[in-house]
Amino acid sequence: LLGADGSPAPTIFAEMTALAHRTGALNLGQGFPDHAGPAEVTEAAIRAIREGVNQYSPGRGEPDLLAAIAEHQRRFYGLDLQAEQILVTAGATEALAATLLSQLRAGDEIVVLEPYYDAYVALAALAGARIVPVPLRAPDFQPDLDELSAAVGPRTRMILVNSPHNPTGTVLGLELLDRIVDLAHRHDALIVTDEVYEHLAYDVPHVPIATRPGAAERTLSISSAGKVFSVTGWKIGWVSGPARLIEQVMAVKQFLTFVSGAPFQPAVATGLRLPDPFFTGLRGSYRAKRDLLVDALEEAGFTVTVPASGYFALADAAPLGLPDAVAAARDLPERVGVVAVPLSAFARSERTDLRSILRFAFCKSDAVLEDAAARLRSLR
Numbered sequence: 001l002l003g004a005d006g007s008p009a010p011t012i013f014a015e016m017t018a019l020a021h022r023t024g025a026l027n028l029g030q031g032f033p034d035h036a037g038p039a040e041v042t043e044a045a046i047r048a049i050r051e052g053v054n055q056y057s058p059g060r061g062e063p064d065l066l067a068a069i070a071e072h073q074r075r076f077y078g079l080d081l082q083a084e085q086i087l088v089t090a091g092a093t094e095a096l097a098a099t100l101l102s103q104l105r106a107g108d109e110i111v112v113l114e115p116y117y118d119a120y121v122a123l124a125a126l127a128g129a130r131i132v133p134v135p136l137r138a139p140d141f142q143p144d145l146d147e148l149s150a151a152v153g154p155r156t157r158m159i160l161v162n163s164p165h166n167p168t169g170t171v172l173g174l175e176l177l178d179r180i181v182d183l184a185h186r187h188d189a190l191i192v193t194d195e196v197y198e199h200l201a202y203d204v205p206h207v208p209i210a211t212r213p214g215a216a217e218r219t220l221s222i223s224s225a226g227k228v229f230s231v232t233g234w235k236i237g238w239v240s241g242p243a244r245l246i247e248q249v250m251a252v253k254q255f256l257t258f259v260s261g262a263p264f265q266p267a268v269a270t271g272l273r274l275p276d277p278f279f280t281g282l283r284g285s286y287r288a289k290r291d292l293l294v295d296a297l298e299e300a301g302f303t304v305t306v307p308a309s310g311y312f313a314l315a316d317a318a319p320l321g322l323p324d325a326v327a328a329a330r331d332l333p334e335r336v337g338v339v340a341v342p343l344s345a346f347a348r349s350e351r352t353d354l355r356s357i358l359r360f361a362f363c364k365s366d367a368v369l370e371d372a373a374a375r376l377r378s379l380r
């Protein structure tokens with residue numbers, strides 16, 4: 001977790017955002033929206049502050065937010081949750097931290113899809129656990145069933161699922177979800193699922209693994225308000241699952257932050273209760289942004305994987321004569337004024353097959369994306 005000189009190594013997202021500030025380039029690196037969330041939601045937070053919701057919230061989360069999370073899981077997925085099965089956290093990040101730190105012991109193995117979100121490996125390291133990666137490869141970035149099965153064994157304590165997936169946009173189909181449930185049963189492993197992009201699946205509706213037969217009893221599901229309400233700075237997340245596991249997660253969570261974000265909690269409850277057209281509208285708007293960016297990247301000469309979900313598109317820069325994405329990511333801001341993230345930041349160094357691929361975020365206003373598209377075309 002530390003750089004060569006012993007100081008904290010900046011995350012790839014912080015590094016690339018700093019590069020964007022330094023060069024004045026358009027920041028398609030770090031995944032955060034440049035537009036405000038729904039007014040009902042942001043106004044509800046302002047109202048809560050005015051009305052005095054400014055002190056510690058209950059340890060488990062505001063009861064009305066717990067109720068809204070349960071309603072949301074019932075409305076979209078038919079899942080039935082009691083309040084004791086839900087814990088509100090400081091973003092999905094704290095839900096992941098408290099889950100991994102409470103469930104993993106030194107020497108345990110945790111199976112993750114690679115490339116992976118950077119926090120997974122850092123948190124596994126803090127818990128002393130060993131990452132067992134299941135490679136996702138171009139062009140479709142789907143896991144191979146045999147490789148998945150081979151990764152799970154007697155030392156596997158946890159299978160960490162992330163669908164919709166950052167950074168590839170991969171959505172796991174039912175066959176894969178059921179194979180994961182089966183493997184978890186056979187090896188008595190927990191399933192942890194990071195579903196922060198649940199409302200951004202463009203082709204088929206998102207299926208939480210907890211809805212699959214035999215899964216709920218051993219699954220901890222994690223999500224967050226950041227993406228769905230475009231409020232990544234609010235850091236309100238949640239984890240749900242069997243009450244006895246949630247107790248254990250809470251035992252750790254209470255000493256990480258205790259509680260957080262009191263006035264944002266009622267606002268997120270308001271958001272989770274927005275009518276269906278909000279959620280379909282969000283998805284449609286991001287699908288159009290995806291298409292805009294993918295077209296521009298293809299016209300610029302990249303080989304692009306059209307993402308089925310999420311905020312990001314992967315683009316192979318090799319056809320442009322740029323075989324090293326780390327060098328390309330450093331060069332593009334000066335050359336065309338666009339920042340992207342090298343995919344290698346999400347994988348072990350031996351994944352040389354990912355070396356020439358860049359991740360571009362499209363969670364930006366159409367004006368910014370059109371400007372980026374014009375700049376990228378100048379690469380041609």
Ligand code: GLN
Nearest residue numbers: 011013014029030031166
């Ligand atoms: N999740 C966002 C991304 O993948 C940013 C997260 C962060 O900055 N830690 O780009």
